[in-house]
Amino acid sequence: MTYETRTIRLPVPERILGANDEIAAATRQGLARRGIFAIDLIGAPGSGKTALLEATLRSLGDRRRPAVLVGDLATRRDGDRLARWCNRVVQISTGQGCHLEAGQVRDALAKLDLEGVDLLFVENVGNLICPVGFDLGQNAKVGLFSLTEGDDKAAKHPYLVAEADLILLNKIDLAPHLTFDRAGFEADVRLLNPTVPIIEVSATTGAGLDKWIAWLEAGSAEVSGTS
Amino acid sequence: MTYETRTIRLPVPERILGANDEIAAATRQGLARRGIFAIDLIGAPGSGKTALLEATLRSLGDRRRPAVLVGDLATRRDGDRLARWCNRVVQISTGQGCHLEAGQVRDALAKLDLEGVDLLFVENVGNLICPVGFDLGQNAKVGLFSLTEGDDKAAKHPYLVAEADLILLNKIDLAPHLTFDRAGFEADVRLLNPTVPIIEVSATTGAGLDKWIAWLEAGSAEVSGTS
Numbered sequence: 001m002t003y004e005t006r007t008i009r010l011p012v013p014e015r016i017l018g019a020n021d022e023i024a025a026a027t028r029q030g031l032a033r034r035g036i037f038a039i040d041l042i043g044a045p046g047s048g049k050t051a052l053l054e055a056t057l058r059s060l061g062d063r064r065r066p067a068v069l070v071g072d073l074a075t076r077r078d079g080d081r082l083a084r085w086c087n088r089v090v091q092i093s094t095g096q097g098c099h100l101e102a103g104q105v106r107d108a109l110a111k112l113d114l115e116g117v118d119l120l121f122v123e124n125v126g127n128l129i130c131p132v133g134f135d136l137g138q139n140a141k142v143g144l145f146s147l148t149e150g151d152d153k154a155a156k157h158p159y160l161v162a163e164a165d166l167i168l169l170n171k172i173d174l175a176p177h178l179t180f181d182r183a184g185f186e187a188d189v190r191l192l193n194p195t196v197p198i199i200e201v202s203a204t205t206g207a208g209l210d211k212w213i214a215w216l217e218a219g220s221a222e223v224s225g226t227s
Numbered sequence: 228m229t230y231e232t233r234t235i236r237l238p239v240p241e242r243i244l245g246a247n248d249e250i251a252a253a254t255r256q257g258l259a260r261r262g263i264f265a266i267d268l269i270g271a272p273g274s275g276k277t278a279l280l281e282a283t284l285r286s287l288g289d290r291r292r293p294a295v296l297v298g299d300l301a302t303r304r305d306g307d308r309l310a311r312w313c314n315r316v317v318q319i320s321t322g323q324g325c326h327l328e329a330g331q332v333r334d335a336l337a338k339l340d341l342e343g344v345d346l347l348f349v350e351n352v353g354n355l356i357c358p359v360g361f362d363l364g365q366n367a368k369v370g371l372f373s374l375t376e377g378d379d380k381a382a383k384h385p386y387l388v389a390e391a392d393l394i395l396l397n398k399i400d401l402a403p404h405l406t407f408d409r410a411g412f413e414a415d416v417r418l419l420n421p422t423v424p425i426i427e428v429s430a431t432t433g434a435g436l437d438k439w440i441a442w443l444e445a446g447s448a449e450v451s452g453t454s
Contacts, residue, residue: 045271045355045384046376073356075382096386098325098356126383127356128272129300129325148375148398149273155302156353157272159323171375177404 020134023102027109027137031120035224036067037216038120040100040136042160043144044153045126048170050078051203052144053121056216057085059209064220066119069108071100078123088112099130102137118220128157140165140219147171151181155188162192166199166215173202247361250329254336254364258347262451263294264443265347267327267363269387270371271380272353275397277305278430279371280348283443284312286436291447293346296335298327305350315339326357329364345447355384367392367446374398378408382415389419393426393442400429 031038043049050070057066067088070078079091090108092100105122122138124131132141143164145153148171154161161167167189169182186198199215201208258265270276277297284293294315297305306318317335319327332349349365351358359368370391372380375398381388388394394416396409413425426442428435 044273044353045380046373047273072383074385075379077379077382096356096360098354125356126271127325127354129323129352129354130357133323146273146375148373148401152302152304153272155304156299158301174375174401174404177401 020102023106024135024137027102027106028139030109031137031139032223034114034117036114036117036120037140037220037223038122038136038138039140039142039216039219040122040124040131040138041142041144042124042128042131042164043126043146043170044128044149047126047144047146047149048203049123049126049144050081052168052170052201052212053082053123054085055203055206055209056121056213057082059206059213060119064119065116066121067109067112067114067117068121068123069100069105070123071104071125073097073125082123088114088117094125098125098127099134100124100136101134105136118224119216128153128160132159132163139223142166142168144168144170145185147174147178147180151185152188154185154192158192161189161196164193164196166197167193168212169198169200170203172200172207173205247329250333251362251364254329254333255366257336258364258366259450261341261344263341263344263347264367264447264450265349265363265365266367266369266443266446267349267351267358267365268369268371269351269355269358269391270353270373270397271355271376274353274371274373274376275430276350276353276371277308279395279397279428279439280309280350281312282430282433282436283348283440284309286433286440287346291346292343293348294336294339294341294344295348295350296327296332297350298331298352300324300352309350315341315344321352325352325354326361327351327363328361332363345451346443355380355387359386359390366450369393369395371395371397372412374401374405374407378412379415381412381419385419388416388423391420391423393424394420395439396425396427397430399427399434400432 068082069090071092076091083089143160199211295309298319303318310316370387426438
């Protein structure tokens with residue numbers, strides 16, 4: 001490999017490698033002050049991120065005051081779906097951007113009245129790779145896989161699995177129609193992340209949602225200091 | 228936005244914005260000289276890219292002499308699966324790389340004996356976003372969606388759909404167990420790409436494979452000048 005020295009002109013905010021992390025740290029502090037538990041939900045296109053959040057918001061009802069940020073290249077469809085269940089939703093259009101960055105999350109949060117909010121869901125752009133490297137200021141990263149994607153996806157996406165605070169395995173209602181080696185999937189996860197909880201869910205039937213919501217409640221209690 | 232001038236040291240091949248396209252153009256010329264029809268297969272993680280190629284290789288049998296390049300962040304699993312059906316397979320490990328680039332394809336091709344080869348399948352990294360922007364030297368980009376991902380994925384990934392020479396809709400065997408608005412999906416595709424063919428397939432049952440193979444044969448005939 002040969003190298004060349006080049007003088008280039010770059011926008012300052014993106015120039016600094018640490019800029020994203022600095023913004024994320026400030027976001028994290030701001031959310032902590034408000035006692036908001038924030039999760040970054042990362043999954044492939046079609047893994048069921050929006051469907052899971054719809055089911056979660058419906059299930060939470062009035063017990064919680066959530067806010068949702070949702071990232072997509074194009075369309076407002078996810079935001080519109082979620083707005084039926086929550087009146088604090090901001091759709092972030094990333095254009096050709098393959099992941100959310102901390103600045104987008106900060107700017108989207110500025111559009112919301114966060115008074116009384118206690119949960120923040122950030123639905124990242126559908127992508128198992130690029131979102132992993134960007135801290136958004138969340139408390140927890142949740143890696144969402146689905147049965148229909150095949151049982152090899154944990155091994156093939158080691159960076160997400162290694163960094164995840166929770167692995168959700170969605171679409172378990174389709175298990176009878178698929179071949180999916182759950183023990184093999186879990187073994188792959190364990191090689192990368194020995195302690196991460198794995199919760200099986202179905203956003204369609206509601207199976208497992210109680211365990212996922214209990215996990216959210218525990219995280220929320222920890223952040224708000226009531227645990 | 229403020230700007231700053233910075234002097235940085237960059238590897239030369241990646242420095243030039245056009246480097247990828249130049250390598251891709253050279254690859255395309257080299258493949259054309261050999262009469263090889265090359266496709267770049269782009270789909271989400273779990274959309275069934277490898278399963279489709281397995282079924283395709285099995286179905287082609289001795290009628291064709293294909294070669295396969297397959298990109299993944301980690302593991303040799305896809306390469307191993309495909310090597311059961313084809314003795315010219317190269318697995319490209321991208322590490323944290325979210326897409327294949329022309330240099331990786333060029334280097335992988337150098338590892339293969341291309342004598343007599345007439346079809347090249349490049350299975351890109353599972354990602355609907357990042358691979359779209361990188362020319363690999365292919366003749367055709369094939370966008371693979373699956374029924375289990377939901378009917379909104381064309382609209383949400385406009386760059387892939389707009390650039391695709393063929394849209395494959397996989398996992399149609401699962402249609403009875405899903406809600407998927409095929410007319411809506413097709414309407415979204417048509418808004419972005421009025422003329423692209425859409426072929427429904429099931430890598431599991433083999434449904435629709437004949438149409439996909441006929442499309443491959445037509446492309447191959449065009450490239451080899453026998454059409």
